[in-house]
Amino acid sequence: MSDAVALARRRQAVHGWLLLTPALVMLTTFAFYPTVATVWTSLFSRGTRRRPSEFVGLENFERLFADPTFWQVVQNNLIYAGVTIPASIVIALVMALWANARLPAQSFIRGAYFTPTVLPMIAAGNLWLFFYTPGFGIFDQIGGFFGAPSVNWLGQPETALLAICLVTIWKEAGFFMIFYLAALQTIPPDLKEAADIEGASRWDYTWRVVLPLLMPTTLFILVNAMINAVKLIDHLFILTKGGPSDASKLILYYIWENAFAFFDAPAAAAMTLLVLGVLALVAALQFFVIDRRTHYR
Amino acid sequence: MSTSILHRFEAALALLLAVMWISPLLFALWAAFHAATDAMNFNLSAAWTLENFRTVWAGAPWLQYAFNTVLLVTSVLIGQFILTTLAGFAFAQTQFRGRDTLFILVLMQLFILPEVLIVENYAVAAQLGLLDSILGIGAPYMASAFGIFLMRQAFKSVPKELDEAARVEGCGLLGVLWRVYVPAARPTYLAYALVSVSTHWNNFLWPLIVTNTVDTRPLTVGLSIFGAPENGVDISVISAATILSIAPLVVLFLVFQRKFVQAFLTAGIK
Numbered sequence: 001m002s003d004a005v006a007l008a009r010r011r012q013a014v015h016g017w018l019l020l021t022p023a024l025v026m027l028t029t030f031a032f033y034p035t036v037a038t039v040w041t042s043l044f045s046r047g048t049r050r051r052p053s054e055f056v057g058l059e060n061f062e063r064l065f066a067d068p069t070f071w072q073v074v075q076n077n078l079i080y081a082g083v084t085i086p087a088s089i090v091i092a093l094v095m096a097l098w099a100n101a102r103l104p105a106q107s108f109i110r111g112a113y114f115t116p117t118v119l120p121m122i123a124a125g126n127l128w129l130f131f132y133t134p135g136f137g138i139f140d141q142i143g144g145f146f147g148a149p150s151v152n153w154l155g156q157p158e159t160a161l162l163a164i165c166l167v168t169i170w171k172e173a174g175f176f177m178i179f180y181l182a183a184l185q186t187i188p189p190d191l192k193e194a195a196d197i198e199g200a201s202r203w204d205y206t207w208r209v210v211l212p213l214l215m216p217t218t219l220f221i222l223v224n225a226m227i228n229a230v231k232l233i234d235h236l237f238i239l240t241k242g243g244p245s246d247a248s249k250l251i252l253y254y255i256w257e258n259a260f261a262f263f264d265a266p267a268a269a270a271m272t273l274l275v276l277g278v279l280a281l282v283a284a285l286q287f288f289v290i291d292r293r294t295h296y297r
Numbered sequence: 298m299s300t301s302i303l304h305r306f307e308a309a310l311a312l313l314l315a316v317m318w319i320s321p322l323l324f325a326l327w328a329a330f331h332a333a334t335d336a337m338n339f340n341l342s343a344a345w346t347l348e349n350f351r352t353v354w355a356g357a358p359w360l361q362y363a364f365n366t367v368l369l370v371t372s373v374l375i376g377q378f379i380l381t382t383l384a385g386f387a388f389a390q391t392q393f394r395g396r397d398t399l400f401i402l403v404l405m406q407l408f409i410l411p412e413v414l415i416v417e418n419y420a421v422a423a424q425l426g427l428l429d430s431i432l433g434i435g436a437p438y439m440a441s442a443f444g445i446f447l448m449r450q451a452f453k454s455v456p457k458e459l460d461e462a463a464r465v466e467g468c469g470l471l472g473v474l475w476r477v478y479v480p481a482a483r484p485t486y487l488a489y490a491l492v493s494v495s496t497h498w499n500n501f502l503w504p505l506i507v508t509n510t511v512d513t514r515p516l517t518v519g520l521s522i523f524g525a526p527e528n529g530v531d532i533s534v535i536s537a538a539t540i541l542s543i544a545p546l547v548v549l550f551l552v553f554q555r556k557f558v559q560a561f562l563t564a565g566i567k
Contacts, residue, residue: 035414103308112316116318178561
């Protein structure tokens with residue numbers, strides 16, 4: 001009898017591994033092996049035809065840390081994260097509260113908030129050119145109406161990064177809204193009734209009851225927004241190409257530039273490794289702080 | 298009385314934000330059908346024209362780009378369905394030592410973004426001879442940890458009795474998967490498909506790196522090349538090109554709006 005059980009168990013193990021093999025092969029080829037290879041590449045010099053690449057230890061990292069552009073890009077990305085994460089979360093929350101309230105034209109409002117989510121960042125960049133073009137753009141026309149001088153939003157270091165941030169917020173707020181909307185719809189109506197009986201104002205109800213209940217959703221959105229602050233860079237290719245004088249350059253764009261424009265794979269690998277380190281921190285936040293509270297079946 | 302004024306004020310604000318939010322699209326629509334100078338001056342009496350679309354159509358092989366994009370999203374979707382179904386089933390319904398460790402390893406991929414690994418993925422794609430091919434664009438995304446997780450959750454909620462009944466009827470493991478689990482997870486497949494299609498329809502950086510001919514470039518890459526400043530196209534023509542390349546997905550979204558929102562929700566929350 002126990003033999004039969006052992007046999008069944010072994011069969012199940014074989015089945016399990018067989019079912020997993022295709023996915024594991026692909027994950028190894030395009031995620032795990034490249035991660036290890038990144039470490040490897042970052043420790044070797046750039047090979048040229050005359051001088052083959054050789055082991056240089058941490059030299060690529062030293063070179064990177066001595067590169068002022070790198071620090072500029074890091075600073076830009078921190079500002080990018082610092083602006084887009086809170087702004088898009090707050091706007092998403094307001095959108096969800098409105099989209100959930102019984103307001104006229106509700107389905108139009110929901111649709112309008114969500115639409116940017118289905119557009120490519122490249123298209124978003126093109127659409128926003130219309131706003132930023134100096135002289136003729138919407139912003140300049142509105143400004144000009146009030147007598148403000150023309151501003152080259154994308155062409156001057158002071159405003160280029162903010163212009164980039166604005167497009168990102170526009171793109172992701174509607175996406176985050178739907179998670180809040182779903183969470184709002186799970187709040188039992190009795191809570192609102194109880195609050196009404198207690199004479200709580202709508203503001204108190206939102207602030208003291210709704211917001212705390214939305215906390216897990218906020219954390220989920222926070223993790224997504226942090227990942228987006230690394231990966232949403234496509235619109236740079238259209239709007240600024242990282243300029244002027246690196247004022248709007250973000251890390252992933254700089255990695256791309258190093259690898260495919262300057263052909264400096266070791267520098268790109270060193271930077272990739274640093275980004276993976278940051279993402280590991282985000283992962284740790286997800287697994288050890290957030291998942292502690294929500295239980296998967 | 299004051300609450301109703303407040304309510305109306307709020308409704309107006311919500312509507313204002315909605316109009317602001319789609320205004321980039323509305324301006325692009327306006328510009329696409331007008332000459333650039335009229336579009337920029339908001340000359341409301343200006344004549345509507347299809348000239349911009351003619352310029353766009355003649356300026357790049359859009360049908361080829363669209364065909365490439367359709368081929369790309371289809372092959373990614375088929376690959377994802379096969380790989381994530383098998384792996385999700387393994388994690389949900391088979392038991393063996395090391396399974397949970399393996400699952401955590403898979404989940405780690407959620408944070409090792411393919412976008413970040415462009416340097417080494419390029420080297421891998423080059424070694425496998427996948428550069429400048431549709432398969433090369435799609436392959437890194439096929440074994441999606443996100444999809445595996447989603448399928449595992451869906452398969453876990455299938456009642457055990459259905460599984461046993463099928464086995465009694467003589468179904469093998471794959472038979473049970475195909476006859477019982479896959480049909481039961483249909484809503485999850487639909488949700489995953491919508492998310493996957495809109496993600497890969499819009500993807501840009503990796504396709505930009507891997508492709509270098511017209512035969513493989515998807516719409517996003519084609520659009521970025523077409524709109525490049527050195528091409529000297531004006532804002533109306535860019536708008537027309539943008540409208541043209543996002544139209545299929547936006548129309549799909551408008552028709553299936555409810556399903557889309559629901560899909561992103563299912564996909565995000567599980």
